[in-house]
Amino acid sequence: MxxxxxxxxxxxxxxxxxxxxxxxxxxxxxxxxxxxxxxxxxxxxxxxxxxxxxxxxxxxxxxxxxxxxxxxVRPMTPARATALAAALRARRTCPQCGQDAGYVLPTRYGTCLPCADSAAAAA
Structure with a gap:
């Protein structure tokens, strides 16, 4: 073979x-x-x-x-844990309404889904 x-x-x-x-x-x-x-x-x-x-x-x-x-693997320090939490929070915060969406915002829209729906309905 x-x-x-x-x-x-x-x-x-x-x-x-x-x-x-x-x-x-x-x-x-x-x-x-x-x-x-x-x-x-x-x-x-x-x-x-x-x-x-x-x-x-x-x-x-x-x-x-x-x-x-x-x-x-390097251990997680309190400062690194705080920085990681802030970065993940920023990925969940909608720039339009300022609310924490509870999920990572889709990059396709750049906003939370309710804001994306309202923008689509207005257009």
Missing amino acids: GRPRFWDPDGERFGLPTYPWRMAPAGLATRRQLRAAGLRPAGQDVAAQILWQNRRRGVRAAYLYRVDRARP
Whole structure:
């Protein structure tokens, strides 16, 4: 049958060591896998990639980082928690009526849905 389409562990064809879906060697992980383990990439470069074919989106890629170079996630400090809460509140606050919508405002309208509906009805 031959080798899989995206098998390039030396990086000769794709520039990075490349593996097919679910065939990456141990010791490499995606950002999401690192985060689930309580780790972060810590500034390291991408070590390898996984490529796979998707019917709708074409060829997809997931970048892999070395687990042995990853560091623990920085703890959430009170100042960072306050800043995060303020940023999320700003994403929920309608610039037109000034109310907290209770959801992240759709970028399509830039306002809460009641304000968008009233603007559409007036037009």
